[in-house]
Amino acid sequence: MKDDKQLARGETDWKTSDSGLSIFKWKDKRSVHLLSNYHDPNLYTIVKRKEKNGTSIDVKCPRVLQDYNMSMGFVDKLDQLKTYFEINRQSRKWWHRIFFHFVDVAVVNSYILYRLIGEEITHKDFRRRVIDGLVAEKIVSLKRKRDNSPLEIKKHKPQVSIEVRLDSSAHQPGRGTRRRCAVCSTKINQVRTEWTCTICKVPLCLSKTKTCFQDFHSKA
CATH class of the missing domain: 1.20.5 (Single alpha-helices involved in coiled-coils or other helix-helix interfaces)
Structure with a gap:
């Protein structure tokens, strides 16, 4: 194929094989290479391109590139x-x-x-879930310090990944400072408890009348 310097903007160099396979090299701002077993190298279309001074000019473009842009x-x-x-x-x-x-x-x-x-989720949050799923078993097996716990604060509610939260084998209750329960406490009816999950570092009610600790680790 011709060198880039030998092609002006809008010029195309192409070659075909005996089996009908065509390779194209079209010069825009940079060289664009395409391969096709369908398009005729002699077919062209016109595209608009802007110059540095803001004016638009017509530039010849192979038909194969137009079809590619429509379907890619x-x-x-x-x-x-x-x-x-x-x-x-x-x-x-x-x-x-x-x-x-x-x-x-x-x-x-x-x-x-x-x-x-059906679940709407951002690309970043999906990747975070994938990571949580891969490392959840290791996280649960280690008793983390508070600063390194899998707890995240989001909208004033504690958030723990599903993979960590539902692996209940290592979760044990422990006493801590009185904080709002992650399950039953609301802005209108604030419920505080001194019980905390030792793995999730989440405050949860634990009494004869409330099952917040069990619900948190069993319901997705």
């Missing part, structure tokens, strides 16, 4: 979601980059399917 929406969406929180890192081993890429693609696809089930 989902591929573009995948790349967009993947770049937000991707785990891809530089590595001396080339296959690491491929592995990281497929992990990111798997998480994005899982997020899309999860939303189709």
Whole structure:
């Protein structure tokens, strides 16, 4: 193919094989490469491009690129979601980059399917749930200090991941300072208790008449 410097804006270089496979190199601001077994290299369309002075000009563009732009929406969406929180890192081993890429693609696809089930959730919160699910067993097995507990404060209510909260084998009640119960306390009717879960660090009522401690660790 011609070198980038040999192509002016709007020019296309192409080659075809005996089996009808065509490769295109179209020069816009940068070179764009496309491969097709369907499009005729002689078919062109016109696209608008802005110059530095603000004026618009007509630029010739291969038909294959126009069809690609009309049909590539989902591929573009995948790349967009993947770049937000991707785990891809530089590595001396080339296959690491491929592995990281497929992990990111798997998480994005899982997020899309999860939303189709019906629950609305942000991409970041979904990734947090995935992480919680992977490390929940380790978190529960360790008796964390208060500052390092899985507790998060959100809208003045304690929040603990489902994976940690429902793994009840290591959760035990302990006494602490009197705080509002995470289950039954409301702004109108504030209920305070001195009982706290030693794993979740969440205040919960524990008495003959209330089952907040049991409810918190058994109901999703």
